[in-house]
Amino acid sequence: MKGPRETGFAYQAVYRYLTCLISESVGDAGMRLPSLRSLADRLKVSISTIQYAYSLLEKEGRVYSVAKSGYYALPVSCAGLQHNGDDLLETVYINARRPGMLVLSADEPALLQPLDSPxxxxxxxxxxxxxxxxxxxxxxxxxxxxxxxxxxxxxxxxxxxxxxxxxxxxxxxxxxxxxxxxxxxxxxxxxxxxxxxxxxxxxxxxxxxxxxxxxxxxxxxxxxxxxxxxxxxxxxxxxxxxxxxxxxxxxxxxxxxxxxxxxxxxxxxxxxxxxxxxxxxxxxxxxxxxxxxxxxxxxxxxxxxxxxxxxxxxxxxxxxxxxxxxxxxxxxxxxxxxxxxxxxxxxxxxxxxxxxDQHLQVLRRLLKERKSHLVTLLEERLGDALEFVEPQGGATIWVRSLRQVNMRRVFQRLLIQQIVIAPGELFSLQGLHGQHLRLSHTFAGDHDLAAALGLLGDALRLESTD
Known part of the structure; x- marks a missing residue:
């Protein structure tokens, strides 16, 4: 945490670390989080820094404190957030905020290299x-x-x-x-x-x-x-x-x-x-x-x-x-x-x-590297199921299913696997792109992308209407 490029915003790193811990708490019962002192020792920061990060999470309703016991996570119930309405966009937004989800629907280029600290x-x-x-x-x-x-x-x-x-x-x-x-x-x-x-x-x-x-x-x-x-x-x-x-x-x-x-x-x-x-x-x-x-x-x-x-x-x-x-x-x-x-x-x-300009040079390089990694995985694992135009920029890849599929059912099937995709119909008001989806190669957390693409391939095959 305290490296040679210490930014003075260590609480942000602590905050991100704690949000990952909270995301792992997927049950309805609150998970006890590390104490102030133990977390300060683990992350090599001051107790006041840990306290500040906890206070931010408490204001957001992500944690609660118990006197003489410590802090506990407030995981959001998976059942309560899946949303059964007909508005697909609202369903995407709601599920993208569920703890522990792999969000392959987002378009957040700066997530790889935010310029927030400077x-x-x-x-x-x-x-x-x-x-x-x-x-x-x-x-x-x-x-x-x-x-x-x-x-x-x-x-x-x-x-x-x-x-x-x-x-x-x-x-x-x-x-x-x-x-x-x-x-x-x-x-x-x-x-x-x-x-x-x-x-x-x-x-x-x-x-x-x-x-x-x-x-x-x-x-x-x-x-x-x-x-x-x-x-x-x-x-x-x-x-x-x-x-x-x-x-x-x-x-x-x-x-x-x-x-x-x-x-x-x-x-x-x-x-x-x-x-x-x-x-x-x-x-x-x-x-x-x-x-x-x-x-x-x-x-x-x-x-x-x-x-x-x-x-x-x-x-x-x-x-x-x-x-x-x-x-x-x-x-x-x-x-x-x-x-x-x-x-x-x-x-x-x-x-x-x-x-x-310095930041953009780094960001473009990181985006290109992540894009290349995702393209390689798509070609290796889903080459017989998807086709795509290799993107020349940005943080997403636009792909089309080679089989006729019900993409909404693919979306719902992946939600059960805690994966969020963006079906192509979201990007049209006239019913276009029903066989397309947008995938992101920038996402937060530690996820197995290869395994997620395997689940995507399974969902495409199971929902094929050919």
Whole structure:
């Protein structure tokens, strides 16, 4: 615990260690946890550090204390959390939070290498430099220092430049997109999205009464330009949403020629273009051409989040737009996001001092290594059952069953084995991808991935409808 790179946040390591212990307690009776002194001796940290970690878990309802006896785990009943409702997404979310589950459905790239410790250390230093003011000045669109840092990072030339006033920061990506939907008046409008598409974005559009047309990605990651042209000619399309460069969850890089053809087509029609840049910096090798490098900024809005590269300590979402700035400022002001100015300053310093770029180099390497390991296991153990496009970035692999299967039943069968997958139907509103699933190669805890894939193979064979 106390190595040469001691971060000062040893309680986080203790917290993670204890959550693993709690996950092993799968019964209804509380499991007694190690005493403060024994755990301090075992992990070579102070008793106060152990006490602080326990107090966090107690506030979360994960443990409880008994006078003169110690701390006990509060495991969540497996029977109570399996959830028998019809909402598949809700079932995935609930079961992913069950103790002891192997979550192969998540999309958390930063889980391998979170940047939380450097972020929190920098935040602590800034708190000393910027003492709390009786009444801080309001910055409803985000901290100016962070907006300036993002504008500089996205500027690539004099023609394709951004300024701080073009950047808007919200508490999370969903909140930012809700504002965009309201400002653009997308209720009852028609939009085109790539498919498969992130389920959180699809559900948000659905809840906002937006009509969604899904344009399936081809095997090479490109889109059918002729089909897109047909949609643009046959009905009024208010918005087209495209990945900046890395198509997720498909994991592919669209050919540059395909992107150029799409942009040339979009320039001939009215409507907005959203660039989803959440995975723009998570490609393993050389990136392809980004949408914003091809399309003039006059019709473009770019959105992203820090969470994919920094981790859950930086959940903020952000938007870059040269348009409708008065309306956007008004909506951000009315939303009154409660954002920590010091946390935003700390993120800005991570960009300006080069720490983000150093971190991304390490994160990409780790993601690529884990991807290669999972690909090897899939080819060795499930080569006759699944096919997939080898991903060019990110933390997931998009696979398709070679047999006709009932993927919901596969999902339910694996839940009994304490494994959570993400069936492909989650990534469509129109019933597409029923034979697909998304697998993650980043997960917490000590699990036997090879054994889990064996169980996946068994479930696919047992639920085959061929």
């Amino acid at each position: 972020l929190l250390l920098l935040e602590r230093e800034l708190l000393r430099q910027y003492p709390r003011q009786p009444q801080s000045s309001s910055q409803p669109c985000g901290e100016l220092e962070l907006r300036t840092a993002l504008a500089a990072r996205y500027t690539t030339s004099a023609a394709r430049c951004w300024h701080a006033e073009d950047v808007f920061i919200g508490a999370d990506l969903r909140g930012v997109l809700e504002i965009l939907i309201a400002v653009l008046g997308l209720k009852d409008a028609t939009v085109i999205v790539e498919s498969p598409c992130d389920w959180s974005i699809l559900r948000l559009l659905q809840a906002s009464d937006v009509r969604v047309i899904e344009l399936p990605q081809q095997a090479d990651g490109g889109l059918d330009v002729g089909r897109l042209k047909q949609h643009l000619e046959s009905e009024p399309i208010r918005l087209v949403m495209l990945s900046s460069v890395l198509n997720m969850p498909h994991g592919s890089l669209a050919p540059d020629g395909n992107r150029e053809a799409i942009v040339r087509l979009l320039e001939r029609y009215d409507g907005w273009v959203w660039e989803n840049d959440c995975y723009g910096e998570l490609g393993f090798d050389a990136d392809g051409v980004k949408i914003r490098e091809l399309l003039p900024p006059e019709r473009l809005m770019v959105f992203s989040t820090f969470e994919k590269i920094i981790g859950p300590e930086a959940p903020f979402g952000y938007l870059l737009s040269r348009h409708l700035t008065v309306q956007l400022r008004r909506h951000f002001l009315l939303r009154s996001f409660r954002l920590s100015p010091i946390r935003q300053k700390a993120i800005a310093r991570l960009y300006s001092n080069g720490r983000i």
